[in-house]
Amino acid sequence: MSGFVYLMHVPRDAEQVRNADGYAEEMSNVETFELTQEEFDYLDFTNRMFKAFDKEFNLIIMECEEDTIEAEDIDKALDIALEYAKKASSAMELSAVNKVLAALRFAKERGTFLEFDNPPNPKG
Amino acid sequence: MDAKTGYSDGVAVSKRNSEANTKLREKIQGGETRKETYQGNWQRVDINDVVERFAPGSSPVQNKGKIEFWSMDRKYTVVADTGGGYLRIYDNTTNQYVGLNGEDLHNYTDERGKQHGRSKSDFRAVTHFKIKKRGEK
Numbered sequence: 001m002s003g004f005v006y007l008m009h010v011p012r013d014a015e016q017v018r019n020a021d022g023y024a025e026e027m028s029n030v031e032t033f034e035l036t037q038e039e040f041d042y043l044d045f046t047n048r049m050f051k052a053f054d055k056e057f058n059l060i061i062m063e064c065e066e067d068t069i070e071a072e073d074i075d076k077a078l079d080i081a082l083e084y085a086k087k088a089s090s091a092m093e094l095s096a097v098n099k100v101l102a103a104l105r106f107a108k109e110r111g112t113f114l115e116f117d118n119p120p121n122p123k124g
Numbered sequence: 125m126d127a128k129t130g131y132s133d134g135v136a137v138s139k140r141n142s143e144a145n146t147k148l149r150e151k152i153q154g155g156e157t158r159k160e161t162y163q164g165n166w167q168r169v170d171i172n173d174v175v176e177r178f179a180p181g182s183s184p185v186q187n188k189g190k191i192e193f194w195s196m197d198r199k200y201t202v203v204a205d206t207g208g209g210y211l212r213i214y215d216n217t218t219n220q221y222v223g224l225n226g227e228d229l230h231n232y233t234d235e236r237g238k239q240h241g242r243s244k245s246d247f248r249a250v251t252h253f254k255i256k257k258r259g260e261k
Contacts, residue, residue, distance in 0.1 A: 041147075066248065119219060120216070
């Protein structure tokens, strides 16, 4: 299994986001949740949770791109994630869905958003 | 072989392979959709110039729906999308997408000389570049 990670960032402070002067300040204080490549591939292609997010929120979650589930969509995203989480059975699959659920719950608790950030694979 | 040829050959291989590979086909379609949605705000560039600047002498590396050019010191990756015909430049030391001079584009300076932060959508727009066709001015 690759150790490469895909990142989900959630700002910790809604007030800081509201007062931010631009994107960099919005993302200067975040909690980061990491998916392995295997987990990302599972959620994207096998489980289809990410495809459901794409369709519902007009995203295109993919490698080397950033996409955001905005604060007002977090409740709906949690509903979708809980539905797709039912498909998970193996340890890897459960780990993958639980990481997304944890990120979304943290965003809900903090009143912020979830950003997918999938940089180039450093192994090239 | 120049970067444009490497990129074009890679796109052809990806599209051929995608006929029997649903996962790859979805990646290519994702790039096409992103281009159709956002390309109006993207600057056009010559991929040969960009690769020569950030990853001279590199060979293209196929990675799912992307073709990557890595600098010898691994500082920069030029990531070209096979479906959307666009590229981004990633600085692996700062973990940020950068501009055509390797600069951080999170901020801009207005006509009065005051610095501001770019919004999320503006930052994404200025860190995507549409790849010119060969011979395009």
